[in-house]
Amino acid sequence: MLKKIYKIIIVPYSLLLLYLMFLGMGRFQYEENLITIEPVFSTIKFIQGPNKTIDIVTIVLGNIIMFIPFGFLGWMIPELKKLKPLMFGFISCILIVEALQYFTRMGIFEVDDIILNTFGVYLGWILCSAIDKRFNY
Template identity: 80%
Template sequence: MLKKIYKIIIIPYTLFLLYLMFLGMGRFQYEDNLITVEPVFSTIKFIQGTHEWKNIVMIVLGNVIMFIPFGFLGWVFPKFKNLKTLLFTFISAIVIVEALQYFTRMGIFEVDDILLNTFGVYLGWLLCKGVEKRFSY
């Protein structure tokens, strides 16, 4: 039953995330192409420079939590049950999305986003394994 629900919602969910990444949350087109390539340090600077915990949770944890569902892609595509295959494919896809944000200037190419999103997929993969073990899928 969970797998059927997942198969139905993953495509609209993906489209919703793409909307958020390019148009949602008050996005606007930057005048310049922006890139942040210093891993971890840019997130630390963001946390230090933000006065509201709500913003930290929304941005930092959101970049992890929103990608957890992609750890379950093995339910739709069996080859993604393999962690290496899942992560290689996901990292390739998210780099393309970040590059599109850069080239369209509808976001910033951020290495930390790639790291946080990938961590979310990994957590999702672990959760998927736990669900499968618990419910013997």
């Protein structure tokens, strides 16, 4: 039952996520292409900055939580039940999305986003594996 629901929801969810990454949440086109390639330190600077705690939690945890569902892709594509192919495929896709944000100037290419998003997929994969084991999927 969970797999059927997942298969119905993941495509619209992915489209919603792409919308949010390019057009939603007050996005606008930057005047120049922006890139942040300093891993981890840019997130630490963001957390230490003058931002509200709710904004920090929303952005940092959001970058993790919003990508947990992609850890379940093995339910649709059996080859992605294994961690290595899942991570390779996801990182390839998120690199393309981040590059599109950079080239369209509708976002910032941020290495930390890639790291946090990938961590979310990993957490999803762990959760999916636990569900599979528990319910013998």
